[in-house]
Amino acid sequence: MLCSISTNNKSGSTWLDRLRTSKGFPVQTDVDLDHFLNPNPNLPNSPPQQQEEQEEDIPSACNPVNIEKSPKSLPEMTTKKSDDWFEIMSSVLSELFNMGDASDIARIHALEQGRKRSFRKQSNPKICLLSSSGSVGESCLVVAGGVPALSPSSADNSIAEAKRSDDRLVPGKQGVADSAGPEEEISQAVAVDLDLSAFSRAEVTIIDTSAPVWKSEKLIFRKGSVWKIRDKKQSHTSRRKRKVDQLDGRPAAPGGEEKQQKRSPLPSKAGKEAACDERLISSNGGSTHNGKGKASKEAPDNLSQILERRPQFSRSPRKPATKDSSVFLIQCIPTTRKNDTSSSKNRLKDKP
């Protein structure tokens, strides 16, 4: 609403004409302006000239991909003063928060961070306009709800968003097909409500002696009578087990590997949500099988995400991203393991 008012006041006929032309509306008539705006109330409100100016700045200042590709620009910028500092920081931030996708949590986190970053950018009109430099639809998304932009210009974020909605839609459809009896309510609701953030979430360990793997970890999402169940990936158990053994000082026993394989694995906490597979209570065994396949497929992505993330945090803002990246990769492996170990250690400490 704010946008529509300001648009009426500020924007000249040129902008309107161009917009109308792009949307296939006749240029001259202005009778249906409100009607035209209503379905898209969040139109960009910036003057076109300014927009053009800033579009020139986009590649160097804000596009994280470009920054990663041309780290030379960073030292140059450090010679300038506060303005440049801001740009460095914004580029670092954009690198930090442009971290691909995987788990819901990671995505939500990224979005939250993105929001913060956008807030900082909003103080600088250049960067703000970057986000509205795309299509009309995209800019609508940006200003929606009066929140200062969700940084849709970040290609990764938008992909993540699209992927997420895909993820949600597919099981919803499945659920409707699979549903029977009392689960009808469950699956329908799932199909309608795609926002997992509204669900209360719990991680559970399920023991089912008739299941192919009789011990498994699952993620449960619940909202009222609506239930969603996701399988959690199960590949880290043997590693965790080994770690526990190491903690105990127990040497790897001969045939220990065999034993660990026999044992149905209980995955450790870290980074597991990324590869979980969604399914409904009423879905059949086939979906579980699919889930496993999907989980194993996603595992490398998950790992690479962790590997990518660490160097960026540990790097000083002035250092170019490409430098010594392999060193960081090596360094970050024990870090994650350490976390993992400590978590399992803590869990061991819990009273049984």
Place this chain on the structure above:
Amino acid sequence: MGPVRGSKRKRKLEKKVFGDGESTGVTSEQGSADWWDDFSRRITGPLSLSNGLDKFESVFKVSRKTFNYICSLVKDDLMAKSSPFMSTNGKALSVYDQVAVALRRLSSGESLVNIGESFGMNQSTVAHVTWRFVEAMEERGIHHLRWPSTETEMKEIKSKFERIRGLPNCRGAIDTTHIMMCLPSVDPSNNIWFDRERNHSMILQAIVDPDMRFRDIVTGWPGSMNDSSVLRSSGFFKLCEKGERLNGQKIVLSEGSEVREYIVGDSGFPLLPWLITPYQGKDLSASKSEFNKRHFATRMVAQRALARLKEMWKIIQGVMWRPDKHKLPRIILVCCLLHNIIIDLEDEVQDEMPLSHQHDSGYRQQMCGTVDKKAFILRDKLSRYLSGRLPP
């Protein structure tokens, strides 16, 4: 160095406990008797003053025979650790000690502090020993909980069920119970565990044979899930729907009237071709109410089994104080395994247990309205057969 010294000591102790019996061919029962003489003297606190101290079964809820069998199951796993668990006086704990501590913890449900004081060890040692025992048991004892596979076994189960109240071709009785927990209600993430009776709980669904042996269990689901949903999410449900379970021989009740294999459950479960629930509603016909009576008596084994499970393994009976929700299902599984081992070994302690069927006091009967047409016909057929109205 502590651990090295400890391990030496442990090896000595182990030799004393196991070596003699094994090398000389003396039964391990004798070894455990020696161990018990020593162990019972080490018990302090209120437990040592209790009347039944001299009675092994009163402390551990199992006979020595069963105790020895359990020790033999987990021996390798418990002793695989290079740095042994120590008591407060610096002695390494033998396998018997560890099994004793774990069984006491699971059977009494007493706090770690109490058990630690009674047995002269740190409470964290009690926790670690118990957890190690749980891990070992779920691996070594899992064969005690399985769906019957041999023809002889199946026939025996069916005939035993039929002997209860005449239900033919019945393979099991299903029931659900709640393991209650005390969780901080300020934490909204705990809401999922909040069940319809306003308790935080975890669900245990069990299918039981006529000897009250658990044949299939599902546990770990939060208490807010209803019985029907837990069933539908189970591997058992999927196998049955695919026709891979309860797909054995049909029996002919009369000419052209066959009955497939099925299990029985209460009204909280859906009526399915392989799961027969009682008739619902008032003013039932004589044959239907007769069927319900027989049905109730047959599925009573499941209720009794769950009641005995909780009665015997008190750690899951009361309200657990903020348990680790990932560990609890595994503890429940091990309690079920121990329950089955007692039955499998024909331990006489089970004869002394009262036959109660109250396992979920305070929980109202759930009602599931789902009815399968085929199942409806099957139930009518059984009802007519049991009331003698089926034409020969």
